[in-house]
Amino acid sequence: MHTDSLAISAEHDQVRPARRPGHARAGTASAGVVVVLLALAGLVWSPAALANLQEALGLVLFAVATNLLLGYGGLVSFAQAAFYGIGAYGIAIGWLHGQLPLWLGAAAGIAASAALAVVVGAISLRTRRLYFALLTLAFTQLFFVIADNQTGFTNGATGIFGAMVPTWLTEPQGGYYFTLGVVVVVTLAYYLIAVSPFGLTLKAIRENRERAEALGVNVFRHQLAAFVISAVGCAIAGCLFAIYSQSASPDLLSWTNSGEPIFMAVLGGMNTFLGPVAGAFVYFYAHLYLTEHISDWQLVLGLLLLVIVLFKPSGLAGIAADLSRAAAWLRGRAGGRA
Amino acid sequence: MHAVILDVAGTLSAAANLFVVAAGLTLVFGAMRIINMAHGSFYMYGAFTVTTVLGVSAGWRFWVALLAGAAVAAVAGLTVEVTVIRRLYDAEHLTQLLATYAVLLIFADVGQRIWGSGYRAVTPPAVLASGISVAGVQVPRYELFVIGVGVLVGLALWVMLARTRFGWLLRAAVEDPESVATGGTNLARLRTGVFVLGAFLAGLGGSLTAPLQSIAPGMDASIIVSVFIVVTIGGLGSVAGAAIGALLIGLAQTLGAEFFASWAASLIYLIMIVVLAIRPWGLLGVPER
Amino acid sequence: MSATSPLLEARGLRKVYGGFPAVGGVDIAVHPATVHALIGPNGAGKTTVFRLLTGEAKPTSGRILLDGADIGGRRPHVIARRGMTQTFQITSLFRRLTPLESVQLAMLAARGHTGRPWGRAAAADREAALTLLDSVGLADFAVAQSGALSHGDQRALEIAIALATRPRLLLMDEPTAGMSPAETDRIVQLVSGLVRGDGLTVVLSEHDVDVVFGVSDTVTVLHQGRVIASGDPAAVRADSRVSSVYLGEES
Numbered sequence: 001m002h003t004d005s006l007a008i009s010a011e012h013d014q015v016r017p018a019r020r021p022g023h024a025r026a027g028t029a030s031a032g033v034v035v036v037l038l039a040l041a042g043l044v045w046s047p048a049a050l051a052n053l054q055e056a057l058g059l060v061l062f063a064v065a066t067n068l069l070l071g072y073g074g075l076v077s078f079a080q081a082a083f084y085g086i087g088a089y090g091i092a093i094g095w096l097h098g099q100l101p102l103w104l105g106a107a108a109g110i111a112a113s114a115a116l117a118v119v120v121g122a123i124s125l126r127t128r129r130l131y132f133a134l135l136t137l138a139f140t141q142l143f144f145v146i147a148d149n150q151t152g153f154t155n156g157a158t159g160i161f162g163a164m165v166p167t168w169l170t171e172p173q174g175g176y177y178f179t180l181g182v183v184v185v186v187t188l189a190y191y192l193i194a195v196s197p198f199g200l201t202l203k204a205i206r207e208n209r210e211r212a213e214a215l216g217v218n219v220f221r222h223q224l225a226a227f228v229i230s231a232v233g234c235a236i237a238g239c240l241f242a243i244y245s246q247s248a249s250p251d252l253l254s255w256t257n258s259g260e261p262i263f264m265a266v267l268g269g270m271n272t273f274l275g276p277v278a279g280a281f282v283y284f285y286a287h288l289y290l291t292e293h294i295s296d297w298q299l300v301l302g303l304l305l306l307v308i309v310l311f312k313p314s315g316l317a318g319i320a321a322d323l324s325r326a327a328a329w330l331r332g333r334a335g336g337r338a
Numbered sequence: 339m340h341a342v343i344l345d346v347a348g349t350l351s352a353a354a355n356l357f358v359v360a361a362g363l364t365l366v367f368g369a370m371r372i373i374n375m376a377h378g379s380f381y382m383y384g385a386f387t388v389t390t391v392l393g394v395s396a397g398w399r400f401w402v403a404l405l406a407g408a409a410v411a412a413v414a415g416l417t418v419e420v421t422v423i424r425r426l427y428d429a430e431h432l433t434q435l436l437a438t439y440a441v442l443l444i445f446a447d448v449g450q451r452i453w454g455s456g457y458r459a460v461t462p463p464a465v466l467a468s469g470i471s472v473a474g475v476q477v478p479r480y481e482l483f484v485i486g487v488g489v490l491v492g493l494a495l496w497v498m499l500a501r502t503r504f505g506w507l508l509r510a511a512v513e514d515p516e517s518v519a520t521g522g523t524n525l526a527r528l529r530t531g532v533f534v535l536g537a538f539l540a541g542l543g544g545s546l547t548a549p550l551q552s553i554a555p556g557m558d559a560s561i562i563v564s565v566f567i568v569v570t571i572g573g574l575g576s577v578a579g580a581a582i583g584a585l586l587i588g589l590a591q592t593l594g595a596e597f598f599a600s601w602a603a604s605l606i607y608l609i610m611i612v613v614l615a616i617r618p619w620g621l622l623g624v625p626e627r
Numbered sequence: 628m629s630a631t632s633p634l635l636e637a638r639g640l641r642k643v644y645g646g647f648p649a650v651g652g653v654d655i656a657v658h659p660a661t662v663h664a665l666i667g668p669n670g671a672g673k674t675t676v677f678r679l680l681t682g683e684a685k686p687t688s689g690r691i692l693l694d695g696a697d698i699g700g701r702r703p704h705v706i707a708r709r710g711m712t713q714t715f716q717i718t719s720l721f722r723r724l725t726p727l728e729s730v731q732l733a734m735l736a737a738r739g740h741t742g743r744p745w746g747r748a749a750a751a752d753r754e755a756a757l758t759l760l761d762s763v764g765l766a767d768f769a770v771a772q773s774g775a776l777s778h779g780d781q782r783a784l785e786i787a788i789a790l791a792t793r794p795r796l797l798l799m800d801e802p803t804a805g806m807s808p809a810e811t812d813r814i815v816q817l818v819s820g821l822v823r824g825d826g827l828t829v830v831l832s833e834h835d836v837d838v839v840f841g842v843s844d845t846v847t848v849l850h851q852g853r854v855i856a857s858g859d860p861a862a863v864r865a866d867s868r869v870s871s872v873y874l875g876e877e878s
Contacts, residue, residue: 070432076431076432076435123611123614123615126615126618127614127618127619128618129431130373130431130574131570131574131614131618131619131620133431133435134566134567134570134610135570135610135611135614137563137566138567138607138610138611138614139607139611141563141607142604142607142608142611145603145604145607146604148603149601149603149604192744192745193744195747195748195749196743196744196745196746196747196748197735197740197741197742197743197744197746197748197751198741198742198743198744199744199748200724200728200731200732200735200741200748200751201732201735201736201741201742203721203723203724203728204721204724204728204729204732207720207721207722207723207724208719208720208721208722210719211715211719211720211721211788212721212732212736213703213704214703214704214707214713215704215707215732215733215736215737215788215792216704216707216708216736216737216739217704217736217741221742222741222742225742229744255563256559259439262436263436266436271723296447296451297447298443298444298446298447298450299443299444299447299448301440301443302440302441302442302443302444302446302447303440303444305436305437305439305440305443306422306437306440306441306444309433309436309437309440310422310425310437313433
């Protein structure tokens, strides 16, 4: 019967350890290496390349925050674009109407996202599964319409553009290192949450809601908390976008924008913490390359998504796990074990 | 009075159109528990096919175009069911959402290859182009035509569900999926049949709407949201619910523009939120097991 | 066995579903550190009695007392907090968590610490959880995927999860359903050990006659929503009403 996340039952036909002993350490080590490499890239890469990387990092955070709800919580929501957009608009509107300093506008955007997440979550989480997803879709469209129509407040469909960011952040290295710092810190916070008792409880609710309830877990409260925590990360990612692009526009809040971090998480592997990170990088650069060289970008993306969803739902992380299992088996053979 | 009659006609024709498309989606979900994000793609293909068959001038070819649009959509539906939907019957909702969204992307791309990325327009056939006098007000005949088709479709579906074997099987599948599972080939054919019917209805809705709006890429994504709202308000799986939902949304869209000005577009979302807050399964929906 | 007061009591328990009395006046007394079996043909009301005891259903009338306190009509997780948990007839596990994680979660839930976003879940009650898994024979599979375990191991995990909260009383709904003789034996040994060794009290509903008469201290027989016999196994087995109604139907 249904569980609330992508089934990967085909890969668990035999009893085997859920995680091999060295896995956790390998994961942390590779994450550390990646961060160091990213830090070094800031010193040597061209401004154009750094700008791309800066944009990609924002998407990494967007994907990680979304995955707390999607992968760990098992909840398919369309609302992440709304929180992302509100984060960006916080900075933009703060600049446009109040000449607020950057951090204040960002704080306002993040706070607004969190507050709205409480409302949206409290209403939506009373429904289940598909109705939940569609309700979050309705809320997101509502916010989109507000952004699109309320020209007095949000400048309407044209969006807000301007020098809303201090100059040091518009310089290639300034902007890059700031973004890198924020993304690393916030991602780390999400990691700590994911491996905490709260994270375990989320996974348990995902696996078997009724059993968790029978054990005394208040499912609604836990899911609402996850919804809000996810929203905060999405809002921060939106702020990073505003910093990068010095703009905010209504299409940030469209429901199709909510699909992107979901796709990144699924591509990378939504059942692992680092999967969405890899997925975001791969998606961003693939998109960049393909839109420059192929006009049928949508076709490629659609086919790729279809193949992954139907044939390899565990994504890149699943492929990586397969490869490491194959490598271990080969090593075993080479060592002469029967 | 003048305005009211025009409003009513406009509301009813918008509602009728939405109903036709939504009925397709809700039937598919009710019988097969499949949520199809590409439903709007069938709608779009119906509309674009009409533009191809007609060129820009209408005439007797309009009726052919109408059916051609629905037929093209049905064929597209058949293709999708055989290649993709078959694999999704026991999958979780996320898998279905993602896979059918992928289909949406593919269809969008192919559609742009075939019809380009600009917008198109067609006019109604001469016989439906003028107005008809209703209580002294000139009501566009085409709107009355759409209403008529909507009512016909509603009746046809009602008859099908109540009187035909296919309809019985469909209702059985909605109420108790396990009971139909013993059928073997019957089940596979039922599923294909329902999905193709759903696609046909979406395409018909698209064909119907062709003379009423500009036809352009992106109409697949924009219609799917309205249809989702209609279907969710009415309750997934209920055709009667789809009718109620379509009426509500039609009302909201026309009245909203009159009375709520810049907030008009948000009205339909507010309605959906309120309805689901009170009845989490929609007005006529059935709680999921 | 001493004449202590019962740990769990049902007095005059009734449940009517739309005019139909599924349970029509049932008295049960379960004494501490005993195994109390509930048997009866299908439709006798065993499942309903269970659902009333666990809080899934509210009694139409009558009382349910746990250690003297009225728990009739309370929600399942409240009853769990008071020391009575259950295992489910259809294995209800966290399929993609490991047995270790499942037990740790149950322990966290018992202490109300599930909401903590700090600390490492992997370290929470790790020793206690491993010890518990060892006692049900799952030490070797502590970090496997729960969903990939054999049926017998999954049932053992069911019990471990229920025991994680250190209940005083465990309700087991058809614990050996669908099991091979070897697996049945393992569960029986496990339950015996927990009762004799740790003083756990167990109420189980069962179809397997050998299990019932082999491991129980008290047997209560239900028929059409009422108790027709209750007492020690030998006496119940010899009761003519019981044989005609129930045991005579079994091969």
